[in-house]
Amino acid sequence: MPLDDAPATRVPLADVTPAIALGPLDGRYRPAVAPLVDHLSEAALNRARVEVEVEWVIHLTSHAVVPGAPELAPDEQQYLRDVVATFGADEVAELAEIERTTVHDVKAVEYFLKRRLAAAPDALRADTVLPRVNELVHFALTSEDVNNLSYALMVRGAVSQVWFPAAVELADEVAALAAEHAAVPMLALTHGQPATPTTLGKELAVLAHRLRRQLRRIASDEYLGKLNGATGTYGAHLAAVPDADWQVVSRTFVEHLGLTWNPLTTQIESHDWQAELYADVARYNRVLHNLATDVWTYISRGVFTQIPVAGATGSSTMPHKVNPIRFENAEANLEISCALLDTLASTLVTSRLQRDLTDSTTQRNIGPAFGHSLLAIDNVRRGLRALSVDTAMLARELDANWEVLGEAVQSAMRAASVAGVAGMDNPYERLKELTRGQRLTADDMRAFVDSLGLPQDVTERLRNLSPGSYTGLAASLVAHLE
Structure with missing residues (x-):
């Protein structure tokens, strides 16, 4: 079958009502991202444009920028701001209808707001000055x-x-x-x-x-x-x-x-x-x-x-997953x-x-x-x-890797050498020979420590060390998050 020949019996999904989303954010994952619609959708863009235009009219009239422009009363300012506050599905549809004629999204917003100014006497009061500020909508703006x-x-x-x-x-x-x-x-x-x-x-x-x-x-x-x-x-x-x-x-x-x-x-x-x-x-x-x-x-x-x-499936064929x-x-x-x-x-x-x-x-x-x-x-x-x-697993893993104490032992040997203890030559190399590529037990590591001739207190400190206790200041470092 040619690639461009779809079966004639198929339902065109593009015509299904309600409309099917093209992308996953507006389809499968809509619940997780829906709050962003109030800010970053096309409708939100148009509402923000209405807000900017409304506030511009209020700003111009409040500061007597344009000679002859009347100052808006509080209820008139509120009327304009209510256009933003009540912006919803009907207004989205109205703007879309205007834009089909203007073929310009911002110009559609201008005409939309001018309609509201013209309707102000019926919606607010007969003597409102709002129709007089009609040409301040989008005044001197690009x-x-x-x-x-x-x-x-x-x-x-x-x-x-x-x-x-x-x-x-x-x-x-x-x-x-x-x-x-x-x-x-x-x-x-x-x-x-x-x-x-x-x-x-x-x-x-x-x-x-x-x-x-x-x-x-x-x-x-x-x-x-x-x-x-x-x-x-x-x-x-x-x-x-x-x-x-x-x-x-x-x-x-x-x-x-x-x-x-x-x-x-x-x-x-x-x-x-x-x-x-x-x-x-x-x-x-x-x-x-x-x-x-x-x-x-x-x-x-x-x-x-x-x-x-409960009830979830990890794999379509492997039920344990x-x-x-x-x-x-x-x-x-x-x-x-x-x-x-x-x-x-x-x-x-x-x-x-x-x-x-x-x-x-x-x-x-x-x-x-x-x-x-x-x-x-x-x-x-x-x-x-x-x-x-799984703390038990962590403990098993640590107990299977006593060779990681090689760093601690060779560092203690270095410190002892600086302090004048004899027999501490080449500590890194000696630990490398003992541990690299090797798996050691607790007994292996303790036997090596005992053979070094370290001062008794150092020997005891290293003998008491285990992979599970060799964590330095790690636990206390978490306090930096507070």
């Missing part, structure tokens, strides 16, 4: 004035209200696991080989510390905005109202929105703040990816056992998120001369970038909650 502020508000809301709290909760849960298992000894593996023992808690604390450091960077990131016209010169502003201090008007408006004012731009806000934020979020993702792969390895090694979910699917899913989602964030960060910092439109399409993928990260966070949190530590 679409990018609206869009850059809208995206800054959207991304700030998505980060502060959805992504960041989830990321913090995950880091806190890892920190809590670290505290719980601070003193649980564990054989370390460097280069995949048995190495100086550590504690499970200390290793988890390293990851929690790394995650929290990235969160501190993200918490300090700025969200910039600009309002200065078609090429960043305030040309239209001065032409219309030459006596206004437009830089002050612009700065105070951007700061009123809770953003940092960018005084020097082309037509677009330069998006550097976005690149900085996305790089930091991607770095958090990569640390979390490291956590996912480490935990996966610990599960494979037997450090963690997974608590089976409980697969680490949460951590594997997290890996994949983090990789997709980082790929998108890296692309956003590298693309958005470049604009051809005073303006190109590559950012228009690029920024519409901010939602998927954060969505896959948020989904990964959910994956890992659910995976961590289904883990149990």
